[in-house]
Amino acid sequence: MELEKVCENLKARGFKAQIFPDGKAAADYLNGAIDGTSVGFGGSVTLDEIGLCDALSAHNETHWHWKGGAGERGAAMTTEVYVSSVNGLSEDGELINIDGRGNRVAATLYGHKRVYFVVGQNKIAPTYEEALWRARNIAAPKNAQRLGMKTPCAVRADRCYDCKSPERICRGLVVLWRPMLDAETEVLLVRENLGL
């Protein structure tokens, strides 16, 4: 798939969007764009891989529960800027995220002046249905396995079993068709595989 076309489609929906050759370039861009402010992070293997929190912490107030513990989830809800990834992105520009606690998806909907999504090319699927399938059957099982959950998908991380497990991590689905009103929202498309 052509990232250029995905980028155009995102812009047509009102998102800011640009393409980066790799995760380092995306992190360098954000390290320049986010300065002297407060930043919250959603749980994200992508953000961990590109080392964004460490870079931004040198010149911003940062809140990420992956670094500072569970209390940081609440603090991250009230920052000026929020950064996340997605579980799936359709070529037409629909951003898909599944969440267990809800802090990550809620923060992408409300409460921040700027929201950034860092999206590796592996997250992109041709249609909305296929992007949703990816979120449910690739990203979620891998996340359940990473978290050591007692769910049927975590054993092999092969597909979703639509489980009734008490430890089910898939509890809410958010699709951004367009940027939310009053939130400047930018999608960084990265020409390498990032995250789960």
Ligand code: SF4
């Ligand atoms: S619904 Fe259950 S089986 Fe399906 S991906 Fe989520 S945790 Fe795994």
